[in-house]
Amino acid sequence: MILPKLVLRNIFSHKQRNIIISLVITFVVSMLFIFLSFSDGEIENINKSIMGLENPGTDIVIKLKGYMQAKNANEKEEELDKMVIQNYPQIIKELKRFDFIKNIYVKTVPVFQNIYVNNNKFQDFAINGLESDNSSIIKQKLKIIEGHFFEKNEENVILIHNEIRKDLNVNIGDTVTIIGTDLFGQTVIQDFNIIGFYVPIIDNPENLRKVFADMTGYNMISGLFAGEANAINIDLNKNNSINIIINKLTEWADKNNHEIEFNPFSIINEEDLVIYEAFRLILIFISLIIILVIMIGIMNIISVNLQDRKKEIGSYYCLGAEKRFLIYLYSFEILTVNAFSTIFGILVGLLIRFIINSIKYTTRDPGMQLVFGSDKFYLGLSISTILYIFIGIVSITLLTSVKTLNTSLKVSPSEAIREVEE
Amino acid sequence: MNTNKCLIFIFLTGALLLFPQESVYLKDPNEIIKKMDKIMYPNSKSELYLLSTRKGKKIEEDSMISYSKDINQKIIIRFTSPASEVGNDIILLEKNVWQIEKDSGRIIKVPSNLTFGDTDFSYGDVVRLNLSDNYIPEIISEDNVKWIINLTAKEKSAPYYRIEMEISKADFIPIKGTCFGKNDKVIKYMVYSDIKIFNGKRKPSKVTVTSPYLPDDVSFLETLSEELKEYSDRIFNKNNLEMRQEENQ
Numbered sequence A: 001m002i003l004p005k006l007v008l009r010n011i012f013s014h015k016q017r018n019i020i021i022s023l024v025i026t027f028v029v030s031m032l033f034i035f036l037s038f039s040d041g042e043i044e045n046i047n048k049s050i051m052g053l054e055n056p057g058t059d060i061v062i063k064l065k066g067y068m069q070a071k072n073a074n075e076k077e078e079e080l081d082k083m084v085i086q087n088y089p090q091i092i093k094e095l096k097r098f099d100f101i102k103n104i105y106v107k108t109v110p111v112f113q114n115i116y117v118n119n120n121k122f123q124d125f126a127i128n129g130l131e132s133d134n135s136s137i138i139k140q141k142l143k144i145i146e147g148h149f150f151e152k153n154e155e156n157v158i159l160i161h162n163e164i165r166k167d168l169n170v171n172i173g174d175t176v177t178i179i180g181t182d183l184f185g186q187t188v189i190q191d192f193n194i195i196g197f198y199v200p201i202i203d204n205p206e207n208l209r210k211v212f213a214d215m216t217g218y219n220m221i222s223g224l225f226a227g228e229a230n231a232i233n234i235d236l237n238k239n240n241s242i243n244i245i246i247n248k249l250t251e252w253a254d255k256n257n258h259e260i261e262f263n264p265f266s267i268i269n270e271e272d273l274v275i276y277e278a279f280r281l282i283l284i285f286i287s288l289i290i291i292l293v294i295m296i297g298i299m300n301i302i303s304v305n306l307q308d309r310k311k312e313i314g315s316y317y318c319l320g321a322e323k324r325f326l327i328y329l330y331s332f333e334i335l336t337v338n339a340f341s342t343i344f345g346i347l348v349g350l351l352i353r354f355i356i357n358s359i360k361y362t363t364r365d366p367g368m369q370l371v372f373g374s375d376k377f378y379l380g381l382s383i384s385t386i387l388y389i390f391i392g393i394v395s396i397t398l399l400t401s402v403k404t405l406n407t408s409l410k411v412s413p414s415e416a417i418r419e420v421e422e
Numbered sequence B: 001m002n003t004n005k006c007l008i009f010i011f012l013t014g015a016l017l018l019f020p021q022e023s024v025y026l027k028d029p030n031e032i033i034k035k036m037d038k039i040m041y042p043n044s045k046s047e048l049y050l051l052s053t054r055k056g057k058k059i060e061e062d063s064m065i066s067y068s069k070d071i072n073q074k075i076i077i078r079f080t081s082p083a084s085e086v087g088n089d090i091i092l093l094e095k096n097v098w099q100i101e102k103d104s105g106r107i108i109k110v111p112s113n114l115t116f117g118d119t120d121f122s123y124g125d126v127v128r129l130n131l132s133d134n135y136i137p138e139i140i141s142e143d144n145v146k147w148i149i150n151l152t153a154k155e156k157s158a159p160y161y162r163i164e165m166e167i168s169k170a171d172f173i174p175i176k177g178t179c180f181g182k183n184d185k186v187i188k189y190m191v192y193s194d195i196k197i198f199n200g201k202r203k204p205s206k207v208t209v210t211s212p213y214l215p216d217d218v219s220f221l222e223t224l225s226e227e228l229k230e231y232s233d234r235i236f237n238k239n240n241l242e243m244r245q246e247e248n249q
Helices: A002-013 A015-048 A050-054 A067-072 A088-095 A136-140 A162-168 A215-222 A242-255 A274-307 A310-318 A323-359 A366-372 A383-408 A413-421 B002-018 B029-040 B123-127
Strands: A060-064 A101-107 A111-117 A120-130 A142-147 A157-161 A175-181 A187-200 A210-214 A231-236 A260-264 B044-054 B057-069 B074-081 B090-093 B096-100 B107-110 B135-142 B146-153 B162-168 B174-180 B186-198 B201-211 B214-228
Touching: A002 A015, A002 A323, A015 A274, A015 A323, A015 A366, A015 A383, A060 A067, A060 A242, A067 A260, A088 A101, A088 A231, A101 A136, A111 A215, A120 A215, A136 A142, A142 A157, A157 A162, A162 A187, A187 A215, A187 B186, A210 A215, A242 A260, A274 A323, A274 A383, A310 A323, A323 A383, B029 B135, B029 B146, B029 B162, B029 B201, B186 B214
Parallel strands: A120 A210, A157 A187
Antiparallel strands: A060 A231, A060 A260, A101 A231, A111 A120, A111 A175, A142 A187, A157 A210, A175 A187, B044 B057, B044 B214, B057 B074, B074 B090, B090 B096, B096 B107, B135 B146, B146 B162, B162 B174, B174 B186, B186 B201, B201 B214
16 A cells, blocks of 8 residues: 555656656657547448448348358359359348348349440449348438439339549430449340439448449349349347357258358458558557657656656665565556556547547548548547557556666665765 | 253262262251361461551550460460560460469469450450350351351350351351340441461451440451461460460470
């Protein structure tokens, strides 16, 4: 109990020094927090924008049996795309009976095709298939600027990104011809009617060339037959364990002779966001170096300060304190100052984040959208960022302090006593 | 004179009856297609020239040398111009097209319908996946001059779902081809022209490709020379894209 009292006494008796150290650490921590929040925001934006449209987060993904085995055997993406589920409408109909399932819908892979219109060719559009009645998840992420979403009886119809309509010089009701290669390598051709122009709720330059087609049209250009699908996504109601549900569904599939397998979304999609997560790792590494440099500087200040505290140290030695006790005492003192400064720095960072996010800065510049991860500049928030900063500061404080104090507390008893006498 | 004419007439009729043209007997569309493939795609080293134009302006121009075997089941294409394409060579093996990226040295699989730049000419059109192995033929009509044969893809991976070929009865050479998608819509037209003699055989040296959706775009592939040559199987492998062993044979 004496240790905390001594720590507090020491902190308040060296106010000026500790205030300066606190300010430095608060500033550094708040900047690091903003730095890493930027990366969190990028990843969150990507999840909601591109991934939200192309590969929305879900709980369970149904694939053809043997898919994960092929994937783990490093089978090529184009071969994996050819593994299709048969008779998916029947599977969806049967699965809807389970009360733990909140949403269930077909998930298609994008097929890259060219659009021919008005004797011009426009290359590399990603065509995704959507069902009219089972696509609420995607529908929520789109805003139809003009036209309408697919209706049940409509076939060979498409939705195009609103930003592209000028380039294509098309309007609602126009017919375009889509020519390209299907999933199996065969050249395909199909006329589509434009029924609407959309804008994603959170946009990204990569979305510009995304086209949504009804399932009949999509099947024609993907090479799939009616009833075939690449995957089915399942969103579960809350408070359901994914693994337990997967076991239940696997049993059901085996019983009903469905050649399908169920996997958690995270396992199917671990390659997604690789670039942004790699960028985040680089940021973390850089911030570690920054923290280390800052702490070395701070420890230098402390060791100089300890030179001036020989009288205090001498008193402790005279009272019978051992070197180890003094190391604990001064380490705890530095740790307390740094820990409180870190917490304060994070709070300042949260305030800055709140102010910046409330500005709601948006941009139409594709370059900036790539940097932000979408058209909106957003600083994200994750527990891992806060924990990382806090643990980083604390652990580097301990490492640097033990090393520095070990050297600085080498005061000979006679020298210490002389200081006391003086 | 009349007697002489009669004798000549009888002689010619007899000759025709005794030695009829091969085409009179050939009714099996498989045999027709195989014969055409054999004439069009012998084991050889050929010089090829590809030109694509849009509204008369050149948009793509490539010169290539091809080394082929087994009726185009095995082909290596080496680009000789332009400089930007030299080194990005292609090999067709087991119905798959592979390309070497000269900058990285990587060999990647490419779809056979991948086009040359902005043109409508695909790699499959150049390496000319042979028809007899990839399609099921059926004679849909004929006259004195030609057969019209419908070719339906055997597998999903064949470049086109259906091709309608006009084949000359006199030479078993293609006159015209139309490529269709699954929904019977025309994808492209191919016209074979500029008949020349290659190694004692008459065949078209030029194939012109057009699309009904880009009427201003015209592409053609011309065979400048053809040298019959037997290559060993060992040169037809992906590693040889880098090693170029066919040049020593």
